[in-house]
Amino acid sequence: xxxxxxxxxxxxxxxxxxxxxxxxxxxxxxxxxxxxxxxxxxxxxxxxxxxxxxxxxxxxxxxxxxxxxxxxxxxxxxxxxxxxxxxxxxxxxxxxxxxxxxxxxxxxxxxxxxxxxxxxxxxxxxxxxxxxxxxxxx
Amino acid sequence: xxxxxxxxxxxxxxxxxxxxxxxxxxxxxxxxxxxxxxxxxxxxxxxxxxxxxxxxxxxxxxxxxxxxxxxxxxxxxxxxxxxxxxxxxxxxxxxxxxxxxxxxxxxxxxxxxxxxxxxxxxxxxxxxxxxxxxxxxxxxxxxxxxxxxxxxxxxxxxxxxxxxxxxxxxxxxxxxxxxxxxxxxxxxxxxxxxxxxxxxxxxxxxxxxxxxxxxxxxxxxxxxxxxxxxxxxxxxxxxxxxxxxxxxxxxxxxxxxxxxxxxxxxxxxxxxxxxxxxxxxxxxxxxxxxxxxxxxxxxxxxxxxxxxxxxxxxxxxxxxxxxxxxxxxxxxxxxxxxxxxxxxxxxxxxxxxxxxxxxxxxxxxxxxxxxxxxxxxxxxxxxxxxxxxxxxxxxxxxxxxxxxxxxxxxxxxxxxxxxxxxxxxxxxxxxxxxxxxxxxxxxxxxxxxxxxxxxxxxxxxxxxxxxxxxxxxxxxxxxxxxxxxxxxxxxxxxxxxxxxxxxxxxxxxxxxxxxxxxxxxxxxxxxxxxxxxxxxxxxxxxxxxxxxxxxxxxxxxxxxxxxxxxxxxxxxxxxxxxxxxxxxxxxxxxxxxxxxxxxxxxxxxxxxxxxxxxxxxxxxxxxxxxxxxxxxxxxxxxxxxxxxxxxxxxxxxxxxxxxxxxxxxxxxxxxxxxxxxxxxxxxxxxxxxxxxxxxxxxxxxxxxxxxxxxxxxxxxxxxxxxxxxxxxxxxxxxxxxxxxxxxxxxxxx
Numbered sequence: 011x012x013x014x015x016x017x018x019x020x021x022x023x024x025x026x027x028x029x030x031x032x033x034x035x036x037x038x039x040x041x042x043x044x045x046x047x048x049x050x051x052x053x054x055x056x057x058x059x060x061x062x063x064x065x066x067x068x069x070x071x072x073x074x075x076x077x078x079x080x081x082x083x084x085x086x087x088x089x090x091x092x093x094x095x096x097x098x099x100x101x102x103x104x105x106x107x108x109x110x111x112x113x114x115x116x117x118x119x120x121x122x123x124x125x126x127x128x129x130x131x132x133x134x135x136x137x138x139x140x141x142x143x144x145x146x147x148x
Numbered sequence: 149x150x151x152x153x154x155x156x157x158x159x160x161x162x163x164x165x166x167x168x169x170x171x172x173x174x175x176x177x178x179x180x181x182x183x184x185x186x187x188x189x190x191x192x193x194x195x196x197x198x199x200x201x202x203x204x205x206x207x208x209x210x211x212x213x214x215x216x217x218x219x220x221x222x223x224x225x226x227x228x229x230x231x232x233x234x235x236x237x238x239x240x241x242x243x244x245x246x247x248x249x250x251x252x253x254x255x256x257x258x259x260x261x262x263x264x265x266x267x268x269x270x271x272x273x274x275x276x277x278x279x280x281x282x283x284x285x286x287x288x289x290x291x292x293x294x295x296x297x298x299x300x301x302x303x304x305x306x307x308x309x310x311x312x313x314x315x316x317x318x319x320x321x322x323x324x325x326x327x328x329x330x331x332x333x334x335x336x337x338x339x340x341x342x343x344x345x346x347x348x349x350x351x352x353x354x355x356x357x358x359x360x361x362x363x364x365x366x367x368x369x370x371x372x373x374x375x376x377x378x379x380x381x382x383x384x385x386x387x388x389x390x391x392x393x394x395x396x397x398x399x400x401x402x403x404x405x406x407x408x409x410x411x412x413x414x415x416x417x418x419x420x421x422x423x424x425x426x427x428x429x430x431x432x433x434x435x436x437x438x439x440x441x442x443x444x445x446x447x448x449x450x451x452x453x454x455x456x457x458x459x460x461x462x463x464x465x466x467x468x469x470x471x472x473x474x475x476x477x478x479x480x481x482x483x484x485x486x487x488x489x490x491x492x493x494x495x496x497x498x499x500x501x502x503x504x505x506x507x508x509x510x511x512x513x514x515x516x517x518x519x520x521x522x523x524x525x526x527x528x529x530x531x532x533x534x535x536x537x538x539x540x541x542x543x544x545x546x547x548x549x550x551x552x553x554x555x556x557x558x559x560x561x562x563x564x565x566x567x568x569x570x571x572x573x574x575x576x577x578x579x580x581x582x583x584x585x586x587x588x589x590x591x592x593x594x595x596x597x598x599x600x601x602x603x604x605x606x607x608x609x610x611x612x613x614x615x616x617x618x619x620x621x622x623x624x625x626x627x628x629x630x631x632x633x634x635x636x637x638x639x640x641x642x643x644x645x646x647x648x649x650x651x652x653x654x655x656x657x658x659x660x661x662x663x664x665x666x667x668x669x670x671x672x673x674x675x676x677x678x679x680x681x682x683x684x685x686x687x688x689x690x691x692x693x694x695x696x697x698x699x700x701x702x703x704x705x706x707x708x709x710x711x712x713x714x715x716x717x718x719x720x721x722x723x724x725x726x727x728x729x730x731x732x733x734x735x736x737x738x739x740x741x742x743x744x745x746x747x748x749x750x751x752x753x754x755x756x757x758x759x760x761x762x763x764x765x766x767x768x769x770x771x772x773x774x775x776x777x778x779x780x781x782x783x784x785x786x787x788x789x790x791x792x793x794x795x796x797x798x799x800x801x802x803x804x805x806x807x808x809x810x811x812x813x814x815x816x817x818x819x820x821x822x823x824x825x826x827x828x829x830x831x832x833x834x835x836x837x838x839x840x841x842x843x844x845x846x847x848x849x850x851x852x853x854x855x856x857x858x859x860x861x862x863x864x865x866x867x868x869x870x871x872x873x874x875x876x877x878x879x880x881x882x883x884x885x886x887x888x889x890x891x892x893x894x895x896x897x
Contacts, residue, residue, distance in 0.1 A: 024821025126688025
């Protein structure tokens with residue numbers, strides 16, 4: 011297959027991955043969009059080499075590009091379009107409510123982490139007390 | 149018929165839930181109807197020579213996932229016990245509880261749920277059915293132990309019971325999986341002997357599962373704690389039925405593991421250790437329920453021991469003791485509950501002289517105790533004789549170990565029973581008692597009389613026990629329970645046991661001593677606490693809440709997994725580009741994408757996204773996909789406009805990022821991109837299937853009625869998908885509208 015196409019898909023994926031691991035929602039939206047492009051291109055190349063447009067009256071079957079991945083890719087484009095717009099609306103809402111569009115740490119998960127720290131603290135205190143005990147009695 | 153009985157249990161549970169809301173006693177009375185019918189059915193099936201019948205509900209036939217029940221002799225005997233004692237316990241509960249008791253609906257429904265689960269367990273004929281009902285009994289036991297759910301001690305006891313029996317349930321599942329694979333059948337009624345290493349593993353797992361359920365040393369620590377449950381629960385679950393599930397399992401699996409050495413050794417080790425330790429601790433407790441609980445551990449040890457020995461005579465003795473034990477132990481628990489309710493205590497050192505004030509309870513306790521000690525004229529006597537005969541039939545070391553174990557355990561049994569009877573009913577200041585409650589007295593009297601009737605009508609008992617034991621070991625059909633064997637060796641040993649036990653019990657009863665502390669239970673609780681703390685700490689570190697770190701972890705994992713495809717890389721068939729345009733557009737896409745990251749402002753980023761989109765449209769054109777190109781252009785325009793509009797009032801610049809974190813992200817992203825590129829190139833070495841272009845073109849013109857194949861695919865061939873797509877876009881629009889209205893809410897605050 012075409013190496014330049016493979017590299018373009020790889021670049022889109024890499025940049026997309028880099029962006030979705032960011033904290034800013036608008037960057038994440040960009041990343042999703044690029045990942046969507048990568049997926050569509052990969053789908054298209056998986057269907058075979060380029061050819062003529064699949065128009066029944068203008069071409070012969072031997073020369074035509076595979077129409078099946080095209081139909082699938084069309085669906086993919088439209089759905090990723092919907093997803094991107096929805097994410098944008100979410101980012102905007104976050105901006106309005108909190109003043110920035112950063113992704114916060116998950117509250118429930120943070121609570122677990124805090125609880126684990128509390129247990130640690132408790133253990134430390136207890137071991138401190140046992141160490142102090144002889145000193146107090148003497 | 150079996151399925152109808154389950155349906156009846158379900159209906160009675162609903163009735164109990166409704167009636168129990170106003171009064172727990174009404175709930176118990178309503179619930180008792182279902183086991184009554186069950187008991188009548190089981191006992192009627194036991195009459196005559198009925199061939200086992202099977203009923204099933206098939207779920208996935210190919211995977212042998214079926215709910216299958218069978219009326220084998222052993223199953224019917226257990227079913228009669230489960231339902232028969234169930235009826236008595238529900239009646240007993242009517243007397244035990246006051247009208248003011250709380251949680252009536254919950255209690256009576258759960259207890260009946262347990263009864264149904266236990267019935268399902270004993271009648272189960274496929275390993276999956278057995279496992280499901282086994283777990284049901286663990287869960288209902290947990291709920292019933294924790295019935296008084298506001299006390300910390302009760303909560304701890306319930307948790308302990310669930311954890312230990314639950315762990316045993318996992319061992320059982322693993323063991324049954326291996327066993328079913330090893331013997332090539334999921335049916336329990338025709339198990340063939342297991343073999344090989346896997347047979348040994350299955351034997352160990354299933355024996356451990358049985359030991360957890362039947363509270364065998366060292367898994368016994370949950371049973372004394374389970375005495376926190378109301379006494380009807382103790383009498384039903386924790387003496388007569390649920391703890392018998394483990395014993396039942398040992399019997400059921402006997403045909404598969406009878407010749408497996410590890411099965412025998414492990415079973416005897418569990419059994420003898422429990423028999424001795426349980427009897428020893430029972431001698432020292434002051435709480436009557438705890439004495440009985442430790443006694444149960446000891447008695448179950450005896451049954452497990454003889455069943456594991458596995459000779460025809462031993463299996464026969466084991467099955468007989470299952471029957472006898474269920475009757476006398478339930479009776480004893482009922483008596484203790486009655487004493488508890490009528491005197492307000494069950495501490496044996498505070499009680500005394502009850503033989504005069506509670507004569508019926510005294511008679512029941514003596515009859516049940518004699519049966520437990522193995523004295524005539526009660527059912528326990530011939531059953532114990534059979535066990536001693538079975539040991540006498542062994543040889544060498546096995547006889548020595550089993551003999552010492554059973555002799556010692558039995559002496560301890562007689563001793564703690566003597567001490568219990570002497571302290572509670574014997575001489576001493578008479579405890580004041582409340583008036584008799586017949587709903588409690590009658591069921592316990594029936595249980596004790598059943599032990600007597602079993603001795604008198606021993607032929608009828610033989611008709612039940614012999615087929616049940618024969619099902620476990622075909623060699624058992626030669627034996628029978630004998631009412632009066634005469635002065636044979638076994639009888640002499642039996643009397644020696646009783647004499648020694650009486651002496652020991654009398655001596656200990658006259659000594660003051662401190663009750664043992666629950667060391668085993670404390671260790672179990674601490675272990676569990678530490679596991680929970682460890683879980684918190686692990687979760688605290690692993691589940692730290694940072695979504696980007698979660699994502700990086702996932703991407704890294706998938707990337708590493710994807711590297712295996714790179715092994716197929718092969719430069720044959722590679723071309724630099726299909727057309728010069730393709731090369732230029734690919735380069736544009738790559739540069740614009742990378743530029744999008746480098747550009748610091750949001751607007752710039754949005755514009756580079758637009759550039760990528762347009763270049764994508766160009767690539768579609770070179771690939772022969774004009775429809776995609778048109779759609780892409782349209783979509784990209786809207787996205788860029790949306791980007792600019794939606795984020796118009798954000799800060800112009802992205803917030804700064806920590807350098808190390810940025811490097812990690814960069815590394816992971818590059819690795820991910822490389823693996824995708826490499827994977828695609830590697831995949832292209834594989835042949836691409838020939839697309840049915842000709843057929844699609846013909847179909848597109850007629851009947852599709854269009855020349856554009858892609859369009860016809862979307863609007864005709866997969867029109868329903870396209871409709872779904874339209875619905876998705878509609879939903880997105882609604883969502884965006886809803887989200888966009890946030891502003892007004894925010895400004896109203």
